[in-house]
Amino acid sequence: MNSKYILAMCFLVILSSCNTSPNKVTNVSDYNDYLELAENKNLMDAEKEYAFWTAKTEEAHNPYSYSSQIAHAYASMFAATGKIDYLKLAEENLIQLNESKNHESSGAMKSLAANYISQHKFKEALQLLNKAEMNGDNLKGTQKMLFDVHLELGNYKMAKAYLAKFENMSDFDYLIRLAKWSDHIGNLDAAITYLEKAKTVAESSNMKGIKQWSYTNLADFYGHAGRIDDSYAHYLMALELDPNDAYAKKGIAWIVYSHEKNPDEALRILNSVMRDYHAPDYYLLKSEIHEFKGDMAAKDEQLALYIEAVKNKAYGDMYNQYNVLLYTQENQNLKEAIAISKSEIENRPTPHSYDLLAWSYFKNGQLEEALNLTRNHVLGFTSEPLALYHSAEILKASGYLDEVKGLKPDLMDSTYELGPLMAEKVSQL
Amino acid sequence: MKFNNIKIAAIAVLISLTAYNCSNDDDSKEPSGPDFSGNYIQEDQMARPAINTVFVSMGQKDAFNVTVPSNQGAAYQSSFESRLLALNPGYTTNALGMDAATFTGALATDVLTVSLDGTTTFFDGTNVLTGRALADDVIDVELLLIFGGPMGTDNGPVTSDHVDANDKPFLSSFPYLAAPHM
Amino acid sequence: MKKTKILVGVAVITVAGFFAIAADHIDAPAVTGGTNDITDFYAFQGQDNNNIVFVANVQGLLSPTATQNAKFDENTMIEINIDTDGDAVEDLVIQAIPKDGKMYFFGPVAPAQAGLMSTVRTSGMSSSVGITAAGANAVVATNAGKSFFAGPRDDPFFFDFDQFNAILAGTATGFNDPGTDKFKGTNVLSVVVEVPKTMIGGSGNINSWVETKRKQ
Numbered sequence: 100m101n102s103k104y105i106l107a108m109c110f111l112v113i114l115s116s117c118n119t120s121p122n123k124v125t126n127v128s129d130y131n132d133y134l135e136l137a138e139n140k141n142l143m144d145a146e147k148e149y150a151f152w153t154a155k156t157e158e159a160h161n162p163y164s165y166s167s168q169i170a171h172a173y174a175s176m177f178a179a180t181g182k183i184d185y186l187k188l189a190e191e192n193l194i195q196l197n198e199s200k201n202h203e204s205s206g207a208m209k210s211l212a213a214n215y216i217s218q219h220k221f222k223e224a225l226q227l228l229n230k231a232e233m234n235g236d237n238l239k240g241t242q243k244m245l246f247d248v249h250l251e252l253g254n255y256k257m258a259k260a261y262l263a264k265f266e267n268m269s270d271f272d273y274l275i276r277l278a279k280w281s282d283h284i285g286n287l288d289a290a291i292t293y294l295e296k297a298k299t300v301a302e303s304s305n306m307k308g309i310k311q312w313s314y315t316n317l318a319d320f321y322g323h324a325g326r327i328d329d330s331y332a333h334y335l336m337a338l339e340l341d342p343n344d345a346y347a348k349k350g351i352a353w354i355v356y357s358h359e360k361n362p363d364e365a366l367r368i369l370n371s372v373m374r375d376y377h378a379p380d381y382y383l384l385k386s387e388i389h390e391f392k393g394d395m396a397a398k399d400e401q402l403a404l405y406i407e408a409v410k411n412k413a414y415g416d417m418y419n420q421y422n423v424l425l426y427t428q429e430n431q432n433l434k435e436a437i438a439i440s441k442s443e444i445e446n447r448p449t450p451h452s453y454d455l456l457a458w459s460y461f462k463n464g465q466l467e468e469a470l471n472l473t474r475n476h477v478l479g480f481t482s483e484p485l486a487l488y489h490s491a492e493i494l495k496a497s498g499y500l501d502e503v504k505g506l507k508p509d510l511m512d513s514t515y516e517l518g519p520l521m522a523e524k525v526s527q528l
Numbered sequence: 529m530k531f532n533n534i535k536i537a538a539i540a541v542l543i544s545l546t547a548y549n550c551s552n553d554d555d556s557k558e559p560s561g562p563d564f565s566g567n568y569i570q571e572d573q574m575a576r577p578a579i580n581t582v583f584v585s586m587g588q589k590d591a592f593n594v595t596v597p598s599n600q601g602a603a604y605q606s607s608f609e610s611r612l613l614a615l616n617p618g619y620t621t622n623a624l625g626m627d628a629a630t631f632t633g634a635l636a637t638d639v640l641t642v643s644l645d646g647t648t649t650f651f652d653g654t655n656v657l658t659g660r661a662l663a664d665d666v667i668d669v670e671l672l673l674i675f676g677g678p679m680g681t682d683n684g685p686v687t688s689d690h691v692d693a694n695d696k697p698f699l700s701s702f703p704y705l706a707a708p709h710m
Numbered sequence: 711m712k713k714t715k716i717l718v719g720v721a722v723i724t725v726a727g728f729f730a731i732a733a734d735h736i737d738a739p740a741v742t743g744g745t746n747d748i749t750d751f752y753a754f755q756g757q758d759n760n761n762i763v764f765v766a767n768v769q770g771l772l773s774p775t776a777t778q779n780a781k782f783d784e785n786t787m788i789e790i791n792i793d794t795d796g797d798a799v800e801d802l803v804i805q806a807i808p809k810d811g812k813m814y815f816f817g818p819v820a821p822a823q824a825g826l827m828s829t830v831r832t833s834g835m836s837s838s839v840g841i842t843a844a845g846a847n848a849v850v851a852t853n854a855g856k857s858f859f860a861g862p863r864d865d866p867f868f869f870d871f872d873q874f875n876a877i878l879a880g881t882a883t884g885f886n887d888p889g890t891d892k893f894k895g896t897n898v899l900s901v902v903v904e905v906p907k908t909m910i911g912g913s914g915n916i917n918s919w920v921e922t923k924r925k926q
Contacts (some may be wrong), residue, residue: 121630138816144775144778144779147773147774148773148775148776149774151773151774151775151895155894158890159872159890159892160870160872160876160886160890161876164872164892168771168773169815200879201879203586205586234586235586235587235588235589235590236586236587236589236590237589238590239590242760243641267926269924269925269926275734293863300785303784303785303925304783304785304786305781305783305784305808305810306745306781306783306784307781439796502763540751545805546917562807562809562810562812562814563809564807564814564830564832566829566925567827567828567829567870567925567926568789568828568830568923568924568925568926569826569923569924569926570826570827570828570923571746571786571921571922571924572746572747572748572921572922573748573753573901573919573920573921574748574750574919574920575749575865575917575918575919575920576749577750577751578869585724592841594764594826596798596799596824596826597793597798597799597917597919598797598798598799598826615878619924637798638919639793639798639899639917639918639919640751640753640917640918641916641917641918642754642762642915642916642917642918643914643915644762644907644910644911644912644913644914644915645913645914646755646918647755648753648754648755648762649754658915659753659754659755659762660751660752660754661752661753661754661756662755662765662851662866665824665868667868667869667874668765670865671736676925680897681776682842684884685883685885686877686883686884686885687885688872688885689869689870689873689889690870690887690888690889691868691869691888691889691890691891692862692868693868694866694867694868694891695864695868695891695894695895696864698866700754700757700859701757701905702757702763702850702859702902703848703850703857703859703863703899703900703902704763704765704902705860705864705865705866705902706863706864706866707767707848707863708774708777708844708845708862708863708864708897709774709777709864709895709896709897710774710777710844710845
């Protein structure tokens with residue numbers, strides 16, 4: 100480390116200490132090295148992996164001999180870059196793999212189902228998993244994925260029934276799903292407890308993938324619970340394992356923005372992430388932070404980048420929910436927002452999907468429809484703060500002020516999770 | 529020497545545990561050695577090569593992997609026999625003179641027999657199933673026994689995969705397996 | 711009328727909330743378990759004719775890059791089972807358990823009980839060996855005539871597996887000559903143990919097999 104660097108660091112520290120507030124949790128020196136990586140190791144590894152298996156394919160009799168490995172390399176490239184085209188290339192290879200196996204290999208079906216889950220094609224995933232379950236090979240693994248898909252589709256009875264089929268309190272896979280279920284029924288404390296148990300199993304197995312997964316997911320749950328210090332510590336633990344972990348960096352950016360109200364540093368983190376990682380929702384996050392700063396030109400610029408990015412047909416339904424929220428926020432394309440929400444309900448009749456439709460109706464001036472949906476499908480069915488906020492606005496406009504008062508304390512507790520702009524809205528309820 | 533090392537390690541563990549117990553200071557936590565407690569439950573098992581892959585149907589694999597070998601014969605011989613006759617409808621006996629029931633009875637109890645008295649090989653022309661050496665072309669042996677008929681001369685196109693050796697030479701001394709490709 | 715009011719009231723962005731995104735993050739955790747899949751098992755006379763060598767391999771088809779990142783699952787016991795009296799029930803076991811970069815070995819020792827559940831026979835502690843890093847020279851530990859290794863090796867298996875599957879699927883009628891070794895150029899994670907024959911029955915025949923068992 101040369102002295103110039105040290106000097107620069109000191110300067111940084113002095114600068115950032117000017118911003119120190121009582122809420123300060125993060126410390127630039129904890130994570131700055133991760134923002135200045137020269138290479139994306141995960142991407143390089145995936146490219147080497149791809150080169151190895153394509154070379155082997157060339158000498159094989161069967162062109163699909165290594166489709167599974169090539170698909171895995173593409174999926175790793177998607178994870179490392181957020182570029183949707185890699186996920187579609189993985190899908191292509193997995194479809195070929197299934198054809199070459201006469202659609203009889205449960206392993207091949209499950210690999211394709213996992214790809215469809217990433218693409219939010221839950222119904223297609225369900226079809227494959229049902230067939231894999233009949234096939235029987237590695238049945239517990241199939242049942243775990245069936246739980247995931249039924250939960251996404253809003254088939255809660257089925258999800259719960261599958262969860263019981265692979266109960267094992269020392270199995271990482273079971274514990275994380277039990278946590279997910281606990282979160283779904285609104286028991287965040289239990290969700291955290293089970294995820295902490297899963298973390299213990301992951302650490303005792305010392306397998307990097309599941310350790311990292313449990314760190315970032317626990318960090319999220321700690322955030323839900325308002326435990327910002329613990330959340331930050333676990334994002335850092337994830338980065339220690341994988342310095343390229345874009346998700347953990349985004350998590351820290353959120354703490355810096357939402358909790359510490361330091362938009363410039365949050366943007367600096369996100370800009371560094373986006374050198375390697377290109378998921379469209381990062382533009383949305385940046386646009387929100389620019390708005391918080393009052394820089395509406397920069398906000399619009401990021402929104403335009405988002406809209407351009409999701410024009411890629413390959414995204415399919417993946418950004419439906421974001422688009423609805425965007426249209427309702429900007430009061431544009433409200434008819435389209437209603438149409439997308441309806442198709443989301445058809446695909447996945449979850450409280451979250453009903454909330455989107457209710458909110459779209461509300462923004463379109465159809466208060467009665469909005470209120471009906473809220474009462475019948477949202478309130479009491481989810482504890483997700485964004486849905487509750489929407490419900491509160493709809494109730495308020497309908498004159499049910501006592502109920503709004505009942506919702507407000509929970510929403511006030513969720514202001515970190517909702518972000519400063521939403522927090523402002525909540526306080527005005 | 530090694531024995532002493534182990535003893536010293538054990539004492540060190542003991543001391544660190546004692547130190548921890550006597551101390552009120554949380555910072556004095558010493559690593560207490562690996563934890564080997566608890567129960568370990570079976571997930572997978574294997575003995576002879578490719579038996580599970582070839583003879584166990586998809587729906588049976590989970591169960592086969594957690595059936596103790598002493599119970600495998602009774603549980604799987606008949607399905608192995610059906611599978612053998614599906615693979616080779618013309619099966620009568622094989623080069624070992626085993627009819628379908630005898631052959632699949634031997635296969636279904638998936639253990640690898642190892643001789644402690646001399647040559648260890650899957651099959652070397654003389655010795656049969658006295659172990660499995662790294663260089664043994666076990667697949668050709670199995671294909672021959674499944675498809676080759678009583679003289680080992682039937683179904684020529686499927687009695688050898690024509691991959692006769694490993695891509696890297698084995699070592700003559702421990703650990704015998706070749707270094708990994710890097 | 712109401713609509714105008716709303717237009718003024720809710721002009722604030724609500725889209726990018728981090729946790730709306732986080733909800734998707736939990737979607738697709740890979741189902742674990744592949745780390746325990748046994749790929750192969752070998753048992754043969756050692757370079758010293760008085761010894762038998764056991765080889766257990768897990769995690770097949772590792773590319774050189776994947777080999778750099780491959781690890782033994784430290785919640786898994788690899789257990790070599792030895793039946794000395796011909797009833798296909800184990801009389802002795804050799805247990806291998808990875809912890810913090812080392813593989814710990816126990817046995818050959820009588821198991822606490824035969825069957826699907828095991829406990830570690832800590833009284834039968836044999837040795838431990840550092841798990842050899844990818845690309846490094848093999849690290850070997852010896853103790854009382856026994857030798858131990860754990861780490862990545864070239865997969866010793868060779869087979870035209872794809873053509874075999876094509877024949878089974880009915881899309882091919884025979885093997886090619888020469889065939890294509892599916893496992894060429896790929897690695898596995900290996901555990902290799904060499905023990906004196908006197909410790910596993912001395913003479914005659916034994917039956918052997920390998921199991922992976924997960925800590926509960």
